[in-house]
Amino acid sequence: AQKVTQAQTEISVVEKEDVTLDCVYETRDTTYYLFWYKQPPSGELVFLIRRNSFDEQNEISGRYSWNFQKSTSSFNFTITASQVVDSAVYFCALSEETTSGTYKYIFGTGTRLKVLA
Amino acid sequence: KAGVTQTPRYLIKTRGQQVTLSCSPISGHRSVSWYQQTPGQGLQFLFEYFSETQRNKGNFPGRFSGRQFSNSRSEMNVSTLELGDSALYLCASSLASRTNEKLFFGSGTQLSVL
Numbered sequence: 055a056q057k058v059t060q061a062q063t064e065i066s067v068v069e070k071e072d073v074t075l076d077c078v079y080e081t082r083d084t085t086y087y088l089f090w091y092k093q094p095p096s097g098e099l100v101f102l103i104r105r106n107s108f109d110e111q112n113e114i115s116g117r118y119s120w121n122f123q124k125s126t127s128s129f130n131f132t133i134t135a136s137q138v139v140d141s142a143v144y145f146c147a148l149s150e151e152t153t154s155g156t157y158k159y160i161f162g163t164g165t166r167l168k169v170l171a
Numbered sequence: 172k173a174g175v176t177q178t179p180r181y182l183i184k185t186r187g188q189q190v191t192l193s194c195s196p197i198s199g200h201r202s203v204s205w206y207q208q209t210p211g212q213g214l215q216f217l218f219e220y221f222s223e224t225q226r227n228k229g230n231f232p233g234r235f236s237g238r239q240f241s242n243s244r245s246e247m248n249v250s251t252l253e254l255g256d257s258a259l260y261l262c263a264s265s266l267a268s269r270t271n272e273k274l275f276f277g278s279g280t281q282l283s284v285l
Contacts, residue, residue, distance in 0.1 A: 060213075089273065091274075096278055097259065097278040098174070098276040098277055098278045099214075099261070099263070099274070099276040100276070101274065101275070104273055145213065145214065147214075154227070156219075156221075156226050156227055158216060158219070158227050159204070159214075159216060159274070160216070161206075161213045161214040161215075161216075163211060163212065164213050164214075
């Protein structure tokens with residue numbers, strides 16, 4: 055069965071520390087997409103990154119970086135030099151094709167990150 | 172460009188009542204999907220509409236239903252409310268016909284069932 059696991063329910067770090075949020079997924083498909091979204095206290099999820107299953111290149115965007123490893127079915131997210139504004143709930147998600155040819159999202163349970171000043 | 176708009180922002184109902192939530196997608200977006208968010212459960216997919224047709228459905232009872240209008244606005248209805256329906260209901264829209272595109276979310280409707 056398709057599944058996304060974010061084992062870390064809540065993480066607290068002090069400002070300027072690096073932090074890694076883990077995401078492990080399960081899927082039978084060879085073609086799928088992985089995402090990370092950020093949910094600040096205002097409630098709306100904000101898209102951070104999308105990666106398809108054929109692109110294992112790691113990505114860096116400013117203080118954010120993502121490590122995709124198909125061998126371990128993981129898509130981890132690292133924030134370097136964390137800031138208070140990074141405090142939010144972060145969701146990892148998997149999008150894969152349904153039997154009807156459309157795509158459906160499966161979200162993890164989220165990791166709440168608290169960055170303390 | 173206006174984002175995804177959900178109304179109302181907060182709602183308090185009692186058991187047995189029904190409720191209708193509204194979602195206006197970003198202009199030009201034809202796909203609208205709904206999610207239920209509860210503590211510890213993450214986001215659970217309810218259904219997705221594209222061009223007024225339900226394209227995908229999650230594992231929720233028939234009390235949960237939805238529809239989409241010709242202007243892409245969507246409504247979600249929950250009948251015979253139960254205490255367990257208390258949650259944040261999020262709506263998301265996307266531009267493309269394939270839902271592996273990124274989603275744009277609204278701020279949600281916080282439903283409390285007493």
